[in-house]
Amino acid sequence: MDDQNKNLILATALSFLVILGWFFFFPPEEPVVDPNATSTAVTQSDGSAVLPPASPSAAPAPAPVTTAQTRETALAENQRLKIETPSLSGSISLTGGRLDDLSLSTYRETLAPDSENVTLLSPVGTDAAYYALYGWAPSGALTYEQVPGANTQWTLAEGDVLAPGAPVTLTWDNGAGLTFSRTFSVDEDFMFTVTQKVENATGTAQRIQPYGIVARHGEPEIEGFFIAHEGVVVMADGVLSEIDYDDMPDFPTVAREAASAEVTTVTETGWVGFADKYWMTTLIPENQTPFTSVVKYVPGADIYQTEARLQPVDIAAGATAEVTTRLFAGAKEWEAIRTYEASGVDRFIDSIDWGWFFFLTKPIFAVLHWLNAIIGNMGWSIIVLTLLIKALLFPLAYKSYVSMAKMKELQPQMEKIKEKAGDDRQKLQQEMMELYKKEKVNPAAGCLPILLQIPIFFSLYKVIFNTIELRHAPWVGWIRDLSAPDPSSILNLFGLLPYATPEPGSIFFIFSLGVLPIILGISMWLQQKLNPAPADPTQAMIFAWMPWVFMFMLGSFASGLVIYWIANNVITFTQQYTIMRTQGYKPDVFGNIISGFKREKKPASDKK
Known part of the structure; x- marks a missing residue:
């Protein structure tokens, strides 16, 4: 993967991170209510709504403010x-x-x-x-x-x-x-x-x-959230x-x-x-x-x-x-x-806020609803839906994983080209393109699945956040509401200590990681270990920290969305690991993050 495509992935990931971070650390302000205020002024003698005028003359004048009743x-x-x-x-x-x-x-x-x-x-x-x-x-x-x-x-x-x-x-x-x-x-x-x-x-x-x-x-x-x-x-x-x-x-x-x-x-x-x-x-x-x-x-x-x-x-x-x-x-x-x-009732289904990606959110929810009717549990339905989405994207993902494996194989040659070219960017690009052409590698192939996942992620987030079918919907054990964050907390050892979970909005809630966010962070880290690391030290450091930053930021997201992301990461890891093995590579997940692989076949440069 060349620098241009690495920068594309990095820019996409950072943009996504900035959006999540903004709404995490700077949520919309709640309306300020004056505790000394009385109830609203009224327009009819009993305080009811303004009647529509029958002529250009004004509607009845407002009556005095009344005191709120129980x-x-x-x-x-x-x-x-x-x-x-x-x-x-x-x-x-x-x-x-x-x-x-x-x-x-x-x-x-x-x-x-x-x-x-x-x-x-x-x-x-x-x-x-x-x-x-x-x-x-x-x-x-x-x-x-x-x-x-x-x-x-x-x-x-x-x-x-x-x-x-x-x-x-x-x-x-x-x-x-x-x-x-x-x-x-x-x-x-x-x-x-x-x-x-x-x-x-x-x-x-x-x-x-x-x-x-x-x-x-x-x-x-109102919640006042843009979603x-x-x-x-x-x-x-x-x-x-x-x-x-x-x-x-x-x-x-x-x-x-x-x-x-x-x-x-x-x-x-x-x-x-x-x-x-x-x-x-x-x-x-x-x-x-x-x-x-x-x-x-x-x-x-x-x-x-x-x-x-x-x-x-x-x-x-x-x-x-x-x-x-x-x-x-x-x-x-x-x-x-x-x-x-x-x-x-014309287009009544659009009273549900499907968002800009309605062409995705509507079919995603229709399939999710159908799966729930069969399975009887929204949490498991989200996991099965993730399997279906991954199966649909598998042909593209297969090409991507094969391309990424070949890119990893070419890293030693790429490093030599960089040393040889020095500061000559034009020469570096020309020799890189020649290498890609010779080895029949498409450096952009690894970007497409990442770009496709972004609208799918937002669409599923929209579905989970807006549709009432996930409100108070249980999954397993402690997850009793898929529309709410994971209620467990590492701060009380997930319920072993006699302390309550920090309330959303408090400073301690940021560090109150539940079981699902922790699993999410680990799954993102494992998936990242299969991908070629950027040669640039700064980019490598950002990518290394990204799973753990996302783990904290997504801890306050709906449990249903975190379940989707965990399932997506696990399936992606399994697919990528399996495909790499079929291509003759043995991923060393717990080895050095930069080398990341043990060779089972000769380098491509030795092939005749």
Whole structure:
């Protein structure tokens, strides 16, 4: 391998090391929360979201700041309708007909047996209100008092518990000839269907506009890591947009919205909502139903809001109008989301953040999911997936390993050429190229597998970091969550000493190596021993230290990713060792790192 290709590999490795190091030692700052601050300002009398204006006039003005309540207190303030499904539990507030209390029955906050279920939606008045609100915006002679809003007291007309196959209906009469009803239904996973209906008995035609809102009070706590999008997701006629919370206050100020807003017209298919790392709440109008997608931030109230505003509806005297919208509220499970996409939700699978290498991350996860269905363990599935990837790349790897073995054989001749050429770089390159040509060696062949591994590594990292299927997924023994770092620590002798493992973020966590990172470092060192060492002393020193630097840096990475890298190193070592033996070389793994081999055949220069 000539200096140019060594420099290429070194530059690639160092670039990768710098990227990992930057995010290891300088993680994104967490948002600073003022402990003396009260809850956010509100825009309706009860603190709910800003309603979409029906005319160029401004929306209702913000109300005074209220004091945050506990979740139990806020839930007890209003009459509620219970929700019970295999996947969800919670309630609908009859005040406003809001879906504002929702927990995920099959997901817990931590691995502790007594851990609470993950809370998705919370009512207004709590510290992090998050809810879905439906209604009709007035138009023409109608006013906000004549249509249902955030404080409307609905009456339960049908059903008592919302469950799969058991819809419930709420009604409200405005006392002026308009009767509104809202029917909720839910499946066994995470999809609600909301049907809004209005009967016009006023004697004159009326014009109103249906809408759906998902609102969050205050910026939610997010991991803030570049590998995962956490914020707004918008699908508009096949075009996906991802918007961070930090960008929403910078939207153009729209006077009629009383907020900073981004407005998108959707003509055929689309959806809009909030996506967390593992959870999502999304408004999904019916296909072929034009609507306006609105993403906005209300500065005075500190509300982040997404809206789906359907086209205005003209209701003749004595007639009835009806619109239906779906609401996804739950976990971003690949199987469930793919099923909803098959049922007509356009590109819904892209609500999972697949990243720039989506052409790799999507098939990688599909294969991983398939393997897990057969094996029943994500950890072993990752190892089998690594075997499949290595088998796919084996033809290229074979040429690379053969080339590297020949390069090692030519090292004595290369050293002689360097001594002979001295400082004459041009002469050195010419004689090197002649040697490569004579011995039929391609010095670049060893670089290709390394370059191909980088996008595959990042793609698998994206899959492991973003897909909920690896959250709290166990492997063996002490590895109970493949999405989290190895919980063992060398500082307490892997549990033999009565000391707790250092918490992530502490200075001691950097030195808190678990079992998997140590095995990773050893596997990288063994693999490195099979490769020709750089002639340059500085490069040789960097390569020698690289396995141990990576061992510390990757110690805080997800266990699933470390398992992949260990499996990849072990398989690579086995392949390379075997191929070298078939080529007549006997690698001396524990010998001198520069010589690295014991000869079993004559040098290539002696061949006739």
